[in-house]
Amino acid sequence: MAFSDEQSISREELALAARNHGMPLEALRYDITPTGLHYLLIHYDIPVVDSAAWRLELDGSVERPLLLSLDELMARPAVTQPVTMECAGNGRARLSPRPISQPWLLEAVGTGQWTGTPLAPLLEEAGVGGDAIDVAFTGLDRGVEGGVEQDYVRGLAVDEARRPDVLLAYALNGQPLPPQHGYPLRLLLPGWYGMAQVKWLRRITVLDEPFTGYQNVKAYRYRRTPDDDEGTPVTRMACRALMAPPGIPDFLSRRRHLNVGPCTIVGKAWSGWAPIERVEVSVDGGRNWQAADLDQAVGPAAWRPWTYSWSSVEPGDYEVCCRARDAAGSVQPDAPDWNVGGYAVNAVQRVAVTVAADHS
Ligand SMILES: Nc1nc2c(c(=O)[nH]1)N[C@H]1C(S)=C(S)[C@@H](COP(=O)(O)O)O[C@H]1N2
Ligand SMILES: [Mo]
Numbered sequence: 078m079a080f081s082d083e084q085s086i087s088r089e090e091l092a093l094a095a096r097n098h099g100m101p102l103e104a105l106r107y108d109i110t111p112t113g114l115h116y117l118l119i120h121y122d123i124p125v126v127d128s129a130a131w132r133l134e135l136d137g138s139v140e141r142p143l144l145l146s147l148d149e150l151m152a153r154p155a156v157t158q159p160v161t162m163e164c165a166g167n168g169r170a171r172l173s174p175r176p177i178s179q180p181w182l183l184e185a186v187g188t189g190q191w192t193g194t195p196l197a198p199l200l201e202e203a204g205v206g207g208d209a210i211d212v213a214f215t216g217l218d219r220g221v222e223g224g225v226e227q228d229y230v231r232g233l234a235v236d237e238a239r240r241p242d243v244l245l246a247y248a249l250n251g252q253p254l255p256p257q258h259g260y261p262l263r264l265l266l267p268g269w270y271g272m273a274q275v276k277w278l279r280r281i282t283v284l285d286e287p288f289t290g291y292q293n294v295k296a297y298r299y300r301r302t303p304d305d306d307e308g309t310p311v312t313r314m315a316c317r318a319l320m321a322p323p324g325i326p327d328f329l330s331r332r333r334h335l336n337v338g339p340c341t342i343v344g345k346a347w348s349g350w351a352p353i354e355r356v357e358v359s360v361d362g363g364r365n366w367q368a369a370d371l372d373q374a375v376g377p378a379a380w381r382p383w384t385y386s387w388s389s390v391e392p393g394d395y396e397v398c399c400r401a402r403d404a405a406g407s408v409q410p411d412a413p414d415w416n417v418g419g420y421a422v423n424a425v426q427r428v429a430v431t432v433a434a435d436h437s
Pocket of ligand 1: 116119120121164215217258271273274275276
């Protein structure tokens, strides 16, 4: 992993950022993110797939390997559920030194209404061997990363793969998956960071030994040092609240301009570990915090809407912040917590706001 101390981003980071877009934060106003506003992260190229020729293989340590067409998968029992997905690198660009990768600020999140068929019954039909340890999920996309040529493959413990909410998804917001979101089929692992949700799925392989592929063993680990720390795997999403920035933006600085008078701040909060229990807002940079009002979560694996009434907005400069706590007791740190890959950087969001006496 290369690092940068520079304020400005490199050409490589710009190239990544131009391909992989975030969800504009004003889209936090939607419970279900409209498809084109959902964030995108693609390590290599988006494959072009002929769905008539495409098959899903389920093989490895199973009694009856399966080969399934898209029609066969779609004829199976279907489940539709809203799932909040966030890239593990969300917040990475605020680290110093900064790992050179997709330079996310805060926008790498979205909530889709995903439709698919549960994976567990398929594993059951294939007859998973008693010695099974991990399941490898292979995408159709291929690239070179960290000097290693590879398919995009992620391993998952067999017990996690068997959880009833794990889906093989073929639709997003009522439409076939768009190419960039994994057409024709992706894995959906509610509560986990995005890297686990393998797109363009072509093969599911049951292993009777631990998976040792790049995306689990080299990438996506929490490490304190680049060289001599094996680290621990990145799994579920850390808790986070984000607000739709209030008022109107300055084109370049994105500083917000707000009028005098009452202002309702809206946002969403989520955690992959436990339900969201509390959201707090500060308008003075985190010195004083007030509880926001919580709505019902959009679904068991989807974010929880919240609102905060800022009743007496007076002229001045403000730093508006929000933070969440989940039922497991996790809270968000005030400042980014550094790790080599820049994963799960869930420091509180800070939005600079100017309130002018007369803004007409
Ligand atoms: N096959 C494949 N699956 C993939 C990826 C990829 O590059 N290739 N990127 C992963 C990462 S890092 C993230 S954050 C999510 C992003 O999903 P989205 O683009 O649908 O939002 O997909 C994951 N699944
Ligand atoms: Mo990601």
